[in-house]
Amino acid sequence: MSRPDSTGGRGRRPVVVTGAGVVSPLADSPAELFAALCRGEGALGPVEGFSVAELSSDGGSEGNGSGPIPDLAAELRGFDPKAYLGKKNFRPLDRTGRLATVAADLALADSGWDAEARRQREVGLVLGTMFGSVHTISAFDRRALTAGPNYAKPMDFANSVINAAAGQTAIWHDLRGVNTTLSGGTTAGLQALGYAADLVAGGRAGAVLAGGADELCLESFLGFGRAGWLAGTGYGTGNGTGNGGGAAEPRPVPLDARRNGFVPGEGAGLLMLETAEGAEARGARVLARVLGYGSTFDPSRGADDASAVSAVARAAALALEEAGLDAADVDCLSLSASGSRDGDSREARGLAVVFGDRLAELPAMAIKAHLGESLGASGAYQALAALGVFAEGRLPGVRGLEATDDGLTVPSLDSAERPVAARTCLATALDFDGGAVALVLAAPATAEVASGGA
Amino acid sequence: MPGADSQGPRIVVTGIGAVTPVGEGRQRVWEALLAGESGIAPVESFDTGAYNVHLGGEVRGFDPARHLRTVDPARLGRASQMACAAARMALADAGLEGLEGEDGADPGRRGVAMGTTSGEPREVERFNDSYVAERLGDVDPRFIALYPCHTIAASVAAEVGFAGANAMLPTACAAGNYAVAHACDLLRSGRADVMLAGGADSFSRITYTGFARLGAIAPERCQPFDLERKGMIPGEGAAVLVLEPLEAARRRGAVIYAEVAGYGLSCDAHHMTGAHPEGDGARRAMEQALAESGLEAGDVDYVSAHGTGTPTNDRLETIAFHRVFGDQARRVPVSSIKSMLGHTMGAASAIEAAVCSLAVSEGRIPPTINFEQPDPDCDLDVVANEARELPVRVAMNNAYAFGGNNASVIFRGVEA
Numbered sequence: 001m002s003r004p005d006s007t008g009g010r011g012r013r014p015v016v017v018t019g020a021g022v023v024s025p026l027a028d029s030p031a032e033l034f035a036a037l038c039r040g041e042g043a044l045g046p047v048e049g050f051s052v053a054e055l056s057s058d059g060g061s062e063g064n065g066s067g068p069i070p071d072l073a074a075e076l077r078g079f080d081p082k083a084y085l086g087k088k089n090f091r092p093l094d095r096t097g098r099l100a101t102v103a104a105d106l107a108l109a110d111s112g113w114d115a116e117a118r119r120q121r122e123v124g125l126v127l128g129t130m131f132g133s134v135h136t137i138s139a140f141d142r143r144a145l146t147a148g149p150n151y152a153k154p155m156d157f158a159n160s161v162i163n164a165a166a167g168q169t170a171i172w173h174d175l176r177g178v179n180t181t182l183s184g185g186t187t188a189g190l191q192a193l194g195y196a197a198d199l200v201a202g203g204r205a206g207a208v209l210a211g212g213a214d215e216l217c218l219e220s221f222l223g224f225g226r227a228g229w230l231a232g233t234g235y236g237t238g239n240g241t242g243n244g245g246g247a248a249e250p251r252p253v254p255l256d257a258r259r260n261g262f263v264p265g266e267g268a269g270l271l272m273l274e275t276a277e278g279a280e281a282r283g284a285r286v287l288a289r290v291l292g293y294g295s296t297f298d299p300s301r302g303a304d305d306a307s308a309v310s311a312v313a314r315a316a317a318l319a320l321e322e323a324g325l326d327a328a329d330v331d332c333l334s335l336s337a338s339g340s341r342d343g344d345s346r347e348a349r350g351l352a353v354v355f356g357d358r359l360a361e362l363p364a365m366a367i368k369a370h371l372g373e374s375l376g377a378s379g380a381y382q383a384l385a386a387l388g389v390f391a392e393g394r395l396p397g398v399r400g401l402e403a404t405d406d407g408l409t410v411p412s413l414d415s416a417e418r419p420v421a422a423r424t425c426l427a428t429a430l431d432f433d434g435g436a437v438a439l440v441l442a443a444p445a446t447a448e449v450a451s452g453g454a
Numbered sequence: 455m456p457g458a459d460s461q462g463p464r465i466v467v468t469g470i471g472a473v474t475p476v477g478e479g480r481q482r483v484w485e486a487l488l489a490g491e492s493g494i495a496p497v498e499s500f501d502t503g504a505y506n507v508h509l510g511g512e513v514r515g516f517d518p519a520r521h522l523r524t525v526d527p528a529r530l531g532r533a534s535q536m537a538c539a540a541a542r543m544a545l546a547d548a549g550l551e552g553l554e555g556e557d558g559a560d561p562g563r564r565g566v567a568m569g570t571t572s573g574e575p576r577e578v579e580r581f582n583d584s585y586v587a588e589r590l591g592d593v594d595p596r597f598i599a600l601y602p603c604h605t606i607a608a609s610v611a612a613e614v615g616f617a618g619a620n621a622m623l624p625t626a627c628a629a630g631n632y633a634v635a636h637a638c639d640l641l642r643s644g645r646a647d648v649m650l651a652g653g654a655d656s657f658s659r660i661t662y663t664g665f666a667r668l669g670a671i672a673p674e675r676c677q678p679f680d681l682e683r684k685g686m687i688p689g690e691g692a693a694v695l696v697l698e699p700l701e702a703a704r705r706r707g708a709v710i711y712a713e714v715a716g717y718g719l720s721c722d723a724h725h726m727t728g729a730h731p732e733g734d735g736a737r738r739a740m741e742q743a744l745a746e747s748g749l750e751a752g753d754v755d756y757v758s759a760h761g762t763g764t765p766t767n768d769r770l771e772t773i774a775f776h777r778v779f780g781d782q783a784r785r786v787p788v789s790s791i792k793s794m795l796g797h798t799m800g801a802a803s804a805i806e807a808a809v810c811s812l813a814v815s816e817g818r819i820p821p822t823i824n825f826e827q828p829d830p831d832c833d834l835d836v837v838a839n840e841a842r843e844l845p846v847r848v849a850m851n852n853a854y855a856f857g858g859n860n861a862s863v864i865f866r867g868v869e870a
Binding site: 142144191314 | 562571572585586590595599603617618621622624625632639659719721725856
C-alpha cells in the first residue's frame, strides 16, 4: 500500500505536475501517447531523414570499414511546427529547438500558463538533452570546411551551443525564470525533472517546465552504430552495451532474452512543475506529485559490473528515501530498459537490490520498446507514462517481449497492456557513461483531484 | 531569490584547481593574473590563414599525464583532460587528495557538477573531417563515447572516484557559475558532503569560426571596458572548486577561501546571442544573488565582470550594473580577467569564481589589462592594468551566455 499523502521529505514544499506537452513519434499529446503505448503501437521503422545505406557504404581506410547498420529508428515523421505555433518564422530554430518549443507550447496550454500569466510571473525551463544538436554544430563546421570559414552561417553558430534549444524556447514563450540545460545522456530528462523539482521544493522557483529533447540525426545515429550499441550492430567496441557478437537481426526489445541493442528515437516532452500551494491558488488541475529524486554515478563507467548495478540501486534508494516511501510503497516501475544487453540487466539487478524478491511481482513498463532510446526525451516520456498509469489504471505492455532472461530477476512484465491500481511510480534511467537517476512520482492526493479545475 | 527558504548549511570553497592560458594550479594562475600576464598568442592548434583574426588564449604545454592517476588521458577529449587535471589539483589543494575510500568516507556522498559551452568540439571536428572527405568509415568507434558533453563530468568523477550526483550543465558561457550554484544546492539540501564544481572548454575551430563570423573577435588584444575595445578573444581552460559545508571544513581544519553566499539565475528570453538592451536578465540575476545572500548592493567590494571586451557586451553589462548598484555603481571595483586569458567559454566563470574566492581570502583584485581610455558608456571603477589591494569582504561573479542564460554568484569572507 502506498502512502497517498506523502509530500516528500526534508521539509520541502510539495511539488505537483499541472500539465504536460509532448511531441513524439507516436503522438503529440500525453493522452494519445499513453493510448498508443497501451495499444502496443511501435514507432520503429526505416529512417526517412537521411540515408542509412549511404552512411554504411561511405569509404574509409582499410580495416576501418563500417559494418552494416540496420535502417531502423523511432523517427518523428512529418513534424511541422506551423501546425502548432502558426505561420511564424522558424528559420532561427533548428530541429531540436523546434521540438522543445512545440512541447513547451503544449505544456503551457495544458497547464493553463497563458501569455498574460507568464508576463506577470516568471516561468522557468529545465531542459535535459544529450546533444542539443550535434547535427547543427556539424552543419556549421562542414560549411566552414567546404566553403571556407567566411561562409559559415552565424545562425547555425547560435544554435551550435548545447543550451540553444532552451534559449530558443525561452525566447519564443517569454520564459524569464531559471533556464538550465542538463546533459546526462539518457538520464538527462529525469535529471531535469529532479533538478526542477528541487528548485520548486526549495522555494527558488514557483513554476518550471522540465523534461527533455533530442533529435534523430545522422551524426548520432552513425556514432551509436559505429560503437556497436544499436540493435543488430554488435561489431563495435562500445561500452559493453552492444551484443559484441557481430551484425545480426535487430531485436531492440527491453529485457528480452534475445535483445541485442537499442534503436535511436527522438522528440520532446515537458512537464509543468509547481508548488502544490501555487497550483491550488490558481485552481490548476493536478496530474501528479513529484516526491523524490536520486542521482548517482558509477565511477567505473560501466567497466565494473557490480559498480554499475550499485549506481542504479543507490539512485533508487535515495529517491525513495527522499519521498518518504519504503520499497513496499512503490506500485509500478517506469524502466530505462532499451534492449541494451548490459544496461537492461544492470537496471534490473539494481532494482532487485532495492525491491528484493518483490521485484518479480512489481508491474513495470519499458516504453523504449515502442519509442526507442530518445536520449534527453526518454525521461520525459517515462514520466508521462507514469501519469497515464495514474489517470487510467492500466499499464502498457512491453512491445515485442517474448521471453525474459533466464537467471535474471526482472519486474513483472507482459507484452500486452493490463489493468493496474497504481498510486506511485519509480522511474529510473541508466546512462551509457555511468550516470544513474531515479524519480518517484505519485498520483494526486485525493483533495487535489477534487479541487482541480479543467 | 526572495522566498528561497531552504538555506541549509553554509557552503565554503576549500580547494582550487585550474588549467589556463597563463599556467596551471591555484598559486601559479593567481600570481600570473595579479601580475597582469597575458595568455593571448597566435593560434597554434589549427591554421587561421583563412581568417582575418589570428589570436587565441590557448593552453600551451599541457600534459594531462602529469595529473591523472586513474583515467587514461588517451581515452579523454581535451576538455575532459583539462577538467580532470583541474579536479586533481583542487582536491590536493583542499587536502582531500587520496581520500577515495581511504578515509572511510562514502564516495556516494561526493559528487561532480561541471559546466561547458561546447563539450568536446574537437571530437565532432574529427567526425566532420571524415564526412567532408567522404570517408565516414573512418569515424572513430569511440566518437559517441568521447563527444557528448557529459563525458566531462563523468570523466572527472571517474578520475577521482566520486560516486554521488553527477551533473553536466552546458549553459554556455555562464556554465561555470551554474555548476557552482547547483553544487551548492546539492550540499545545502544534504544530497552530498563534498562537491567538485567548475567548468571546462577546449579551443576549437568551430568556436573560433563562430565568433569570427559574428565579427566578435578582437584583432590585436582584448580590452574590456576600454573606449577602443574591439572584441573578445576565444580561449580555453578548466577550473574546479572543492565545495563543502563550513562545519565539515572547520572540523577537518581545512583552509577556507570563501563562502558561497548565494546565487541568482535568470533568462533574458530576448535574443540567442545578444544581451537584453536594458540588461533585464543580468539585473534580475544580480538582485536574486544579493537577496539570497542577505546583502545589499552597497556591501559588494569587488565585481568580476563578464567583460568579454565586445563593444555591446560591456556597454549593456554596465547598464545592468547601474540598475542594480545605483549611485554605488562607480564606486565598486570591477575587473575582467578575460583581458588576460581570453574568453575561456564554459570555464570562464569557473576560473572567475576561483578569482573571487582568492580575492576574498587575500584582499587583492586582479586587473583588467590593456585598459587605456575610459568609455563614457562604461562608467565603472575598472581596476586598470595593475592589481589592487583592499579588503574584499564580498565579491560578485557575473556571467552571461548565449541563450540569454545569466548567472551571478556571490562569495564572501568567512570569520576565523
